Amino acid sequence: MNSHQSNLVIYDYIIVGSGLAGLYSAFNIPEKYKVLILTKTMPWECNSFYAQGGISVPKDDKDIYLHIEDTIKAGAGSCDISAVETLVKDGRKEIDKLISMGLNFDKTVDGKLLYTKEGAHSTDRILHIGGDATGRYLHSFLIHNLKHNIWTNSQVIDILVDNSRAYGVTVYIDGIIENLYCKNLILASGGIGRLYKYSTNATTVSGDIHGIAIEKGIKLRDMEMLQFHPTTLLSQNNETFLISEALRGEGAYVVDEDGDRFLFKYDKRGELASRDIVSRAIIKHPKQAFLSISHFKRDWFINRFPTISRLLKNYGFNITDDLIPISPAFHYTIGGIETDLYGRIPNYINLYAVGEVASTGVHGANRLASNSLLEAIVFSNRAVQHSLNNQHLNIYTHKNFPKSNKKLILNGDDFIKKELSNLLWKYVSIERRGAELQMVLDKIDVLLRNENGRLIKLNLLVAREVIISALKNNKSQGAHFRADS
Numbered sequence: 001m002n003s004h005q006s007n008l009v010i011y012d013y014i015i016v017g018s019g020l021a022g023l024y025s026a027f028n029i030p031e032k033y034k035v036l037i038l039t040k041t042m043p044w045e046c047n048s049f050y051a052q053g054g055i056s057v058p059k060d061d062k063d064i065y066l067h068i069e070d071t072i073k074a075g076a077g078s079c080d081i082s083a084v085e086t087l088v089k090d091g092r093k094e095i096d097k098l099i100s101m102g103l104n105f106d107k108t109v110d111g112k113l114l115y116t117k118e119g120a121h122s123t124d125r126i127l128h129i130g131g132d133a134t135g136r137y138l139h140s141f142l143i144h145n146l147k148h149n150i151w152t153n154s155q156v157i158d159i160l161v162d163n164s165r166a167y168g169v170t171v172y173i174d175g176i177i178e179n180l181y182c183k184n185l186i187l188a189s190g191g192i193g194r195l196y197k198y199s200t201n202a203t204t205v206s207g208d209i210h211g212i213a214i215e216k217g218i219k220l221r222d223m224e225m226l227q228f229h230p231t232t233l234l235s236q237n238n239e240t241f242l243i244s245e246a247l248r249g250e251g252a253y254v255v256d257e258d259g260d261r262f263l264f265k266y267d268k269r270g271e272l273a274s275r276d277i278v279s280r281a282i283i284k285h286p287k288q289a290f291l292s293i294s295h296f297k298r299d300w301f302i303n304r305f306p307t308i309s310r311l312l313k314n315y316g317f318n319i320t321d322d323l324i325p326i327s328p329a330f331h332y333t334i335g336g337i338e339t340d341l342y343g344r345i346p347n348y349i350n351l352y353a354v355g356e357v358a359s360t361g362v363h364g365a366n367r368l369a370s371n372s373l374l375e376a377i378v379f380s381n382r383a384v385q386h387s388l389n390n391q392h393l394n395i396y397t398h399k400n401f402p403k404s405n406k407k408l409i410l411n412g413d414d415f416i417k418k419e420l421s422n423l424l425w426k427y428v429s430i431e432r433r434g435a436e437l438q439m440v441l442d443k444i445d446v447l448l449r450n451e452n453g454r455l456i457k458l459n460l461l462v463a464r465e466v467i468i469s470a471l472k473n474n475k476s477q478g479a480h481f482r483a484d485s
């Protein structure tokens with residue numbers, strides 16, 4: 001519930017975002033601390049809630065090495081090896097902690113954890129809940145166990161930082177702009193997905209905090225590394241719905257209208273090649289791509305993929321007889337605000353970024369499927385443990401910041417937003433070319449010279465950063481494909 005402050009309150013922690021990274025941060029902060037979670041709209045409107053496939057985790061000690069190896073392979077030689085080792089080793093511990101707290105992953109009839117496989121994993125190591133509703137269950141579990149305060153419809157429009165310290169945030173809430181102060185600031189605001197015309201992402205995920213970081217001179221890394229999901233269902237009003245990779249993991253085929261499993265012409269792993277390869281193959285192939293699920297037993301399919309089955313039924317598909325038309329869409333922001341292995345933003349003593357907003361170096365140039373939920377829990381916990389040991393909780397000195405009077409939205413911003421999302425989708429997506437990137441950059445620079453509403457300005461700054469990174473990197477690598485090199 002929201003409540004406004006008349007007296008100055010200094011929170012021990014402010015957490016921006018109520019996805020998995022934000023909620024798991026809160027989950028790990030003892031109740032005695034004064035914690036406030038701010039979330040843009042409703043708590044569930046986040047990518048975490050929509051996650052379907054599951055969460056990767058090494059099955060046993062032997063799998064630790066393999067999981068590390070698969071992650072590094074998917075990352076196309078660019079992963080930070082110590083970040084990957086941290087992810088995998090801490091990952092098992094965090095999952096076991098959640099299980100011991102009562103989180104119920106899907107199990108076999110004899111009560112063993114049920115692992116599935118996804119693209120580029122060399123073995124079955126994806127845990128899931130409710131078949132294909134992992135994110136929803138994880139999110140609900142954390143909301144159910146939430147012991148701290150959360151303010152809904154609270155959009156952070158600035159962060160208050162000075163001289164290597166974070167002091168709080170400026171938030172827009174109920175038509176009012178106010179400054180809120182804290183001893184530790186955790187940014188858990190997700191990726192940039194909604195800047196793109198076609199996106200699987202939640203409506204709240206539009207890189208506001210990335211834009212603010214750019215303004216403050218905070219370093220973003222690998223922003224050209226954006227992952228496009230090959231299998232989304234496009235509705236008539238251009239909304240995209242993810243059809244989880246777990247379908248292909250369980251054996252669904254990708255075929256064209258002639259029934260040809262054409263992916264094998266592009267990669268010997270066929271349906272299980274990495275997402276960038278499958279996405280490029282689908283846009284290159286001259287015929288429409290479909291998912292074929294007719295070889296699955298209907299009851300098994302509905303039980304294993306209840307969310308997707310409901311979605312398909314609502315769109316009039318006959319399960320499992322009909323072919324499902326698919327096309328790629330923006331899915332995951334690999335790059336982000338650079339952090340160390342404790343989620344700490346370099347040069348700041350009490351500012352952390354965790355989850356999709358951060359770049360820990362875990363994913364390198366391409367994210368291995370289902371590693372991101374794991375990253376969110378591992379690094380949010382590490383950030384909290386680091387901050388609890390950080391004497392900053394005790395030595396905070398207050399600094400007042402003037403209230404912002406910037407207009408959030410100006411006339412015409414909606415048009416710019418739409419135009420930007422078209423340009424990004426057309427020229428800064430699955431395949432990039434230098435001349436086209438430069439053309440979009442020039443347009444953005446012109447727009448940035450005008451007076452802009454605060455929110456569209458942040459969008460433009462983020463898009464600019466993606467393009468500059470894409471222009472600088474003229475070699476194809478992982479998710480970044482330069483068609484002109």
Ligand SMILES: Cc1cc2nc3c(=O)[nH]c(=O)nc-3n(C[C@H](O)[C@H](O)[C@H](O)COP(=O)(O)OP(=O)(O)OC[C@H]3O[C@@H](n4cnc5c(N)ncnc54)[C@H](O)[C@@H]3O)c2cc1C
Nearest residue numbers: 017018019020021040047048053054156190355356370373
């Ligand atoms: C459809 C879909 C399916 C996926 N499936 C999987 C999967 O099966 N396995 C897997 O590992 N990964 C999956 N992913 C990726 C994964 O869900 C995300 O990477 C992960 O959930 C990110 O968690 P997060 O907490 O960092 O961000 P999010 O869950 O996106 O949360 C971001 C939060 O920040 C808030 N926020 C943003 N800006 C502001 C602001 N200015 N002010 C206040 N609040 C703000 C939002 O409202 C939201 O609460 C999937 C993603 C999508 C979109």
